[in-house]
Amino acid sequence: MASNDDAPVGAANGNGNTGAQPSLNVLAQYVKDLSFESPGAPNSLRGRDKAPGIAINVNVNANPLSDKQFDVNLTLNAKASFDQEVLFNVELVYGGVFAISGFPQEHMLPILFIECPRLLFPFARQIIAEATRNGGFPPLMLDPIDFAQMFQQKIAEDQAASKVKVS
Template sequence: MTNGNGTPPEAGLPPQLNVLAQYTKDLSFENPNAPASLAPQPQQPNINIQINVGANNLSENEFEVTLSVEGKAENAGTVMFSFELAYAGVFRILNVPQENLHPLVMIECPRLLFPFAREIIATAVRDGGFPPLMLDPVDFVGLYRQNMERQAQQPMQS
């Protein structure tokens, strides 16, 4: 079935991205050396952060996207604190061409989730007795490209 101009009816509809839900799937904060780790330290701790994005197709137009953030602060080989957060959202995406769907899910959806995950981490670190850890903004386009290149370099598995 087509419109009078030969295009499918949905072709004229604007793309839609709706957030249906947001939630913490998993949160862990460890402060293994307290109270000693809370004393003034001679130097700033070395902080290592890892961020990953995963997605599950829930239905034809709905996707669960999970932003996973892990971090650890160490000073002279001693762990000051560590955390793991899996923060997710359910997104409904309509009227988006198939070739644009994967980048939208893996770039725009985590970009929408990130400020909330950042706040949860800052609060958890502060509640652990440390100054709040404010994560720098993430280049989700760069992260997406990096992951696509890594997948392209992996040999095909049969």
């Protein structure tokens, strides 16, 4: 069988592709917004006999910068409370600029809303942990997030909403 290794770069390889390898590159990562509030400090820093309740919200947004560059923002919000007292509230919007090329169009949304935030998450997690530690609390170590499940849930919600007609 003949090898196609000597084909010129960009030459068709028989399946309609030009031979360009799909690529996903992180061009930049940045903190867009970081807020830490501890409204009850220093009283909120005292030890407690049980763990506080912690509510965590996650959101992902993506915007095109050009036809091959995208700005993806991962928003993490964590609010710790004990009884009615807010111990801390931390919010982070962590962004990344990604160069994406060579993928079929139908793969772009999963790449933007699953793969890109998956690459950003470890860095955002570390920033949240350091912010809570610097605020006088134990570091908040967020559990891994299943961005694929989040994406599937969002698609299902959007489809359900499009079926509901306003009368």
